[in-house]
Amino acid sequence: MGDIFRQETPQRVIEESVPGKQVTMAHVVASPVSDIYDRLGIDEAGAIGILAISPYETAIIAADIATKAADVTIGFLDRFTGSVVITGDVQSVETALEAVNTKLHDLLGFTVCEVTRT
Numbered sequence: 001m002g003d004i005f006r007q008e009t010p011q012r013v014i015e016e017s018v019p020g021k022q023v024t025m026a027h028v029v030a031s032p033v034s035d036i037y038d039r040l041g042i043d044e045a046g047a048i049g050i051l052a053i054s055p056y057e058t059a060i061i062a063a064d065i066a067t068k069a070a071d072v073t074i075g076f077l078d079r080f081t082g083s084v085v086i087t088g089d090v091q092s093v094e095t096a097l098e099a100v101n102t103k104l105h106d107l108l109g110f111t112v113c114e115v116t117r118t
Contacts, residue, residue: 069099
């Protein structure tokens with residue numbers, strides 16, 4: 001009967017995000033359907049490149065590298081989530097993503113992932 005009235009001390013969990021220096025996704029979507037462009041609210045091109053980066057502010061650097069490396073346009077950039085979307089022809093998007101990986105790895109010591117393509 002004593003267990004019924006026993007009060008437990010509440011447990012508190014504190015979670016903290018400590019992102020590493022990494023590119024967690026670098027993907028080329030070749031020849032996407034028009035609906036994808038519509039839903040993203042960006043102009044149609046031959047391909048879409050998607051990057052996920054931490055720390056999140058590095059998205060700004062990645063967009064700069066990408067646009068200087070190839071004929072691509074920034075479709076979306078979010079410095080609060082580390083998301084970058086670029087558009088252009090398939091080869092330009094792939095070249096831009098490779099350039100981002102190389103620069104972030106060699107210049108800033110990032111861990112990078114393979115550039116993938118669908």
